[in-house]
Amino acid sequence: MAGTNKLSVEKALDKLRQDDQPKSSSERLDEKSEDLGREIKRMRAQRLRLERKSSK
Template identity: 55%
Template sequence: MAEIRKLSVEKTIEKLRSADQQVSRDQRLEAKTDELNEEIRRMKAQRKRLDRRKQD
């Protein structure tokens, strides 16, 4: 018969919290990436406007 591993309640809660922290970290990184992508888009649009002014 296979041996069943039992975790204490404390260890189980710690594992769940660490998983939540990892998700939170990933969410923060994703939000930062989205913010930077938006800034890049804005800067490209600004550069395009400035280049058009130079040509006129």
């Protein structure tokens, strides 16, 4: 059997992260803003469902 190179999980993740392009701070803020917007929509929908359920 041929020798295989085994990497630790940490080293494998570091290697994968190196391939990713670094994001600018504005891109990171945009992603956070989008995530928060989706979370707000989800919470509003949940609140409306709960309000409808409690009014019955």
